[in-house]
Amino acid sequence: MLDKKFSPERQSAFAARFEAQKIAFGPVVFQCVRYAWKRGMLQALADTGHSGLSVAEMAAGGRWTEYALKVALESCLSAGVVYLRDGAYVLDKVGYCVLTDSITQINLDFNHDVCYQGMYDLDRSLDAEQPLGLAALGDWPTLYQGLSALPEPAKGSWFAFDHHYSDTSFPEIFPDVFATAPRRIMDIGANTGKFANAALSYHAGVQLHLVDLERQLAVAEQTLTGAGVRGRAHLHACDLLDDGAPLPLGMDLIWMSQFLSCFSEVAIASILRRVEQALGPNGQVLIMDTFWDRQQYDIAAYCLINTSPYFTAMASGNSKIYQSTDYIRLAQAAGLELLTTRDGIGYCHSLLRFGRAGARCD
Amino acid sequence: MLDKKFSPERQSAFAARFEAQKIAFGPVVFQCVRYAWKRGMLQALADTGHSGLSVAEMAAGGRWTEYALKVALESCLSAGVVYLRDGAYVLDKVGYCVLTDSITQINLDFNHDVCYQGMYDLDRSLDAEQPLGLAALGDWPTLYQGLSALPEPAKGSWFAFDHHYSDTSFPEIFPDVFATAPRRIMDIGANTGKFANAALSYHAGVQLHLVDLERQLAVAEQTLTGAGVRGRAHLHACDLLDDGAPLPLGMDLIWMSQFLSCFSEVAIASILRRVEQALGPNGQVLIMDTFWDRQQYDIAAYCLINTSPYFTAMASGNSKIYQSTDYIRLAQAAGLELLTTRDGIGYCHSLLRFGRAGARCD
Structure with missing residues (x-):
């Protein structure tokens, strides 16, 4: 079973109490740091290098009032974004990240x-x-x-x-997509047709079945027509949230990229059941997504985990950034078997390859 | 000149980048931790001690859905509020602070x-x-x-x-208030009359002059009448923001507690000018307030600094939690001289004692 801990080893109660205040004032620090960045205060400090600027020196230019400088920069000080040396504010390393990353x-x-x-x-x-x-x-x-x-x-x-999150991963995944020499590929959640277009261009022998909502397919069709590959593309308008909506059958490969995370577990289970039925005899499923449990660095897991509340409050109310183990469990329940995994694609993507359960024993 | 740094010594660029993401997702983590606390998730984990609970075990009670548990507790995990051991969430030290502090x-x-x-x-x-x-x-x-x-x-x-912030400091400060045996004491920003009442009760020989807005004095009068000390109290309705509004003269001691931080530096300068004029021959000024530059521990400075944006966005638009050096500079400009300082009063208060500049040489 999973073991995971983001807190430092042997954290003192005193240090933990400070961390609790950092959480409690998180929205305030966020707004102050953002302000110091947006209003150019951090850039002005960066421009002076290690010598820094006093509040009076910064105010002298007339660009900021002493009051606004003090409120914003003191909060930045408390967050390690700037530090004070001889009464002058100097950009600290966290501030350098805000300014350049x-x-x-x-x-x-x-x-x-x-x-x-x-x-x-x-x-x-x-x-x-x-x-x-x-x-x-x-x-x-x-x-x-x-x-x-x-x-x-x-x-x-x-x-x-x-x-x-989505655009850094495509170039490196076509060797994976074509590893089993698929001829009939289905792209579920085809969106603007970016993947379909790239796959059709990558290999002249494939047929591409795009599945998405009607209005998305209209966008994708333009993309494919423009690229001259519309002839080998087949459009299937479908609301995947409709548990009774069937998918075209006999696919060698079914591709879903950053798609299932838009749905609840119940909906994912339903989609995977239909995906399993749509596979041809030796068909496989490739799922590319961002899983917080498959990140090499905690910083990536941290960002992914804290993207989930966006899905709750703003996007769908019931989806999130999942663990890979969630998808694997739901796929197994749909009769699929995990074959391989590959991590470190783009910034933070992983690729899960599934076949029909027991297919390798046939 | 002031040197101050909240970031750790020899912070790596990688660690700074993580800190930058903690700032960037601060509002999100805040809301998730708050939710896990308010909905009783953290308490449920505390009740199990070190064994913890899996999401499935927590959901089994019907109190929370697996989805809400996962979104909230994963964010808590990323913030060191809980940790995962053998697939069970256990309350971590920061979570203990949220739950008990x-x-x-x-x-x-x-x-x-x-x-x-x-x-x-x-x-x-x-x-x-x-x-x-x-x-x-x-x-x-x-x-x-x-x-x-x-x-x-x-x-x-x-x-x-x-x-x-205000209620922890009164009992210990009366030896300071009566150190110069004052008979005529003025409490500027008298508010509900809490200090005036305590001071009048502390010493039967003093007269107390309360200065505040009319509606505050009405509240204070009730307090003093109820306590039977109204006879030695004198009420002076005054809007301190009116630079021309004079204060009663000849005071032995002028007391301002957690009051000047509600005003801009311009207004503080004006108030201190009138305060200096209101002092009797050997009169003194006692200012009790929360100064972020006089805290023993960074955690207190952090909380005080990040209270300033509340004054900006919600309270007055131009006040803040000041540094003691701000008050001292403004007091000097008004003809006052710093005599003594005392820190560590209540949670985070300091007491600044001023006399007329040069008075000790008379």
Whole structure:
């Protein structure tokens, strides 16, 4: 069974009490650090290198009041973002990350622009398993209906966050996709057709079956037509949440990338049952996703785990970032057997390969 | 000049990057930990001691869904609030603080019920030096006008937080107050009359002059009448923000407790000028307040520093938790001289004693 601990070994009660206050003031520190970054205070300190600037020196330029500088920079001081030397603020290492690391910036923007207000209703959302925090952005049953109508800056920050997680993995996975020489491939959750297009271009002998909602398929069709590969693509409009909606049969390979995490465990179980039925005799299932239990570094697990509350309060109310063991358990219940795993794809993706249970013994 | 650093010595770039993500997901972790505490998940784990409970065992009672348990407890895991052993969640030391430490609980409640929503507007509030986040709670120019009308749970959480900081210090400070045998004492910011009542009861020979807004004095008068000390109390209704409003003169001692931090530096300077004029020949000024630069432990400085944004976004828009050096600088400009300091009063209070500049040389 799983053992996991993020706290340091031999943590003192005193240190733990400090950590508890860091949690309790987390929203406040978040807003102050964000302000110091957005208003250019951190950049101004970076520009001075190790000498730093006093509050009076910074205020002298007329860009910030002493009051705003003190409130923001003192909070930054308490969070290790800056430090004081001879009365001058100097950028500390955490501040350097805020200022230069795009992942940190994407996370800050996403959590402020998309999640912050709605996260106030996380408690009601978890109780009801409905994204009740989404009302802060608009009036939709789930975020997926509202995605194209999201107000800025929420929309820009959402796509930056989404692309950060999804776009780094494609180039390296085609050897895996074509390892069993599949001819009939099905892409469930085809979205904009990015994977289908790349796969059709990768191998001229394959037929690609795209499954998604009608409006997504319309987008994907444009992508494929534009790329000149529409002839080998087959579009299957389907609401996967409908347990009775069947999938086309006889597939050599079924591909699902960053897709199942949008659903509840009950829905995932239903999808996997239909996936198993759609496989041809030696068909396989490839699932690429972000699993917090398969990360080499705690920092990645930390970010993934704390993305789940977004799914609760803002997106669907009942989905999350899963452990790989959740998918494996649900796949086994659907008659599938884990064949291989591969980690470290892109920033934080893993690839799970399944076959029909017992198929290797035939 | 001041040197101060909250980050650990020799922090690696990798560790700093993790800290940056803790800031970026601070609001999310805050809400998850709060939920696990409020819904009794942490208590249920505490009740099992070191053996802990699996998600399935916790869900079996019907009190929580597996989904809510996983979202909340995984975030708690990532924050060191719980840990996993043999697949069972066990309360970790930070979780023990959340569950048992009243200060942690007061901070969590205050930051959620009073500050969370308005803190979204910290940036606009700092830019305008107006408490624009207060609109989340009601329509008042500052929180002080709205205090008695605050909706619950904001009201209860505000008073719990305020009392936590103010109520622990009184018993130990009367030897300081009476060290110079004052007969005419003025309490500026008399509020409910708590100090005035205690001082009048402490020494039968003193006259107490209470200065505050009219409506506060009405409350204080009830307190003093009820205690039978109204006869030696003198009420002076005064808006201290009015730079032209004079104070009664000839005071042996002027007392200000947790009062100046409600004002901007400009207003503090004005108040201290009038305070200096109100002193009798050998009069002194005693200021008791919470200064983040005079704390023995970083944990106290951290909590105080991160209370300032509440003053910005929710309370006044231009006040904060100051450094003692701010008060001393402003007092010197008003013709006052620092005589003594005493720290470690109550949880985190310090006492600054001032006389007229040069008075000791007369």
